[in-house]
Each structure stands twice: as structure tokens, then as C-alpha cells.
Amino acid sequence: MFTATSLDQLPDRETILSLSGLDFMRAILRGEIAGPPIATQLNYTLDTVEPGKVIFRGTPTFEHTNPMGGVHGGWYGTLLDSCMACAIMTTVPKGSVYTTLEYKVNLTRAIPLGTEIVAIGTTDHTGRTTGVAHGEIRGVADGKLYATGSTTCLIMKVAG
Template identity: 65%
Template structure:
């Protein structure tokens, strides 16, 4: 398990743009958050206003009925949409999720490889809005969608 990125000061985190920060995570210069390992996903693409995570839910991510827990979908979409917003945040600023909503469109069988894409619809000075999708990598089926509103903070 990799060590989590914990900046020694808030100034360390604010010293780069959000895009540079996300690119550093993608390249391995900064470690992925432990949550990604726990939930079986990883960052695979970063571009301005867009990120993609890929992953595979396993039986440990299931609810008592044997289906992938809704929290798995929610966490993955929150990560994808929030990290997409992070790519638009200028140096010296941060973001936080104000709210997000997900719609699960079909059951995701454990062991299914997926891609979760987050795309920014609006990246403003004080707020950002993004949407996301979880799709099967093998079949392209849509498993869930989401939307978020994020607050852009002065560091």
C-alpha cells in the first residue's frame, strides 16, 4: 500500500495548479489516495476538465444481497467528477464537493472492469459543475451517472 499524499503545509498543495497536481498523481510522482486501493480503482487519464478512473468492484464491495453497494458507485463518481474539477483549479486555490447525485442505471456485477469518466461542464471562479458516467470497459454499458457542484476555495 502506498503512503498517502499529505502535504507538509497547505502551501505545498497550493503551490501547483490543480491540473499539475492531478498529472503528478497519474505519473506516480504523488501517490494515489488510499481510498482508491481500498475500492479497487485507479486514475488512468488526466486532461484539462476531464479525468478517467478504471477499476473492478469485487465481492468485498457488495451489499448483503450480493450486488455492488451504492456507496461504491457514489465514491467512484465523486472521485471522477471532483478530480475533473481539480484539473480546472488555478494555483493557490482548492475545491471541495458541495453536493453530488448519482443514478444507478443497472446492477454492476462484481468483477466487471469499468471506466468512470468525470467531465467539467462549468469551471468558474467560485463554483464548478461536472458530470460523470460509469461504463463497462468490455461492453460499453452504462451502469451509473452523476452530477456534482463544487465550491472553489481561496487557499
């Protein structure tokens, strides 16, 4: 997956609207369309794309800590927002886009720095105007549950 480093590397509106959400996410996975710039800053990558399911892999580093040296809650939240919303994106029809309306995160334990994790987003429902998904962050090596989340996204049909 290549990640955009400038606005002109992000996909244009025509490209976005010409693909179903699933095809769009698969194009990112194949490196044909740039992934989100935030992924570079937060050290995560798109790993798996299936209908209704997306998995990101990441590893928190020192740059992602809070003043007490723990992984900042925003890191958990961003990965969960990304995997859950992208899971919904895989169900969005051609000519439509989504945006997060709200999301909730529950941290269950601290992720030790340097621990590789997967953030798994799974769609629960996709309708004409909203989608609902849940997610979890788990350790790759230990399988431990580090956080859970839920989201509601707005699905918008965009006029051509």
C-alpha cells in the same frame, strides 16, 4: 500511481498550493504525489488526466457488495464523486482547492462483480467559486452505462 498508506505520505499544504489543479492531478498520475488512500480500499486507480476530464478505472469485488450480493451503491457514488470532482480540480488555478458541495448518482444497471469499469468525469463549468461536472460509469469490455452522476464543487482560494 502510488497510494498513501499513512497521513505523512499525503502531499503537504505547500505542495498542494504550489501547483495548478491540472499539474496536481498529473503529478498523482505520474506517481510523484500519493493518490487517495480510499482508492486502494475500493480498488480503483487514476487512468487519465486532461483539462476538464478525469478517468478512473476500477473493478468491484466481493468486499464492495451489499448484504444481497450486489455492488453497494456507495461504490458507484465514490467513483463518480472522485472522477467528477477531480475533473473540476483540473481547472482549479494554482493556490486554490476544491471540495464537493453536493453530488447526485443515478444507477442504471447492476455492475457484475469482477467487471472492469471506467468512471469518466467531465467539467461543465468552472467559475471563481464553484464548479459543475457530470460523470458516468461504463463497462470497459461491453461499453454499457452503469451509472451517471452530477456534482457541484466549492472552489476556494487559499491564503498563503
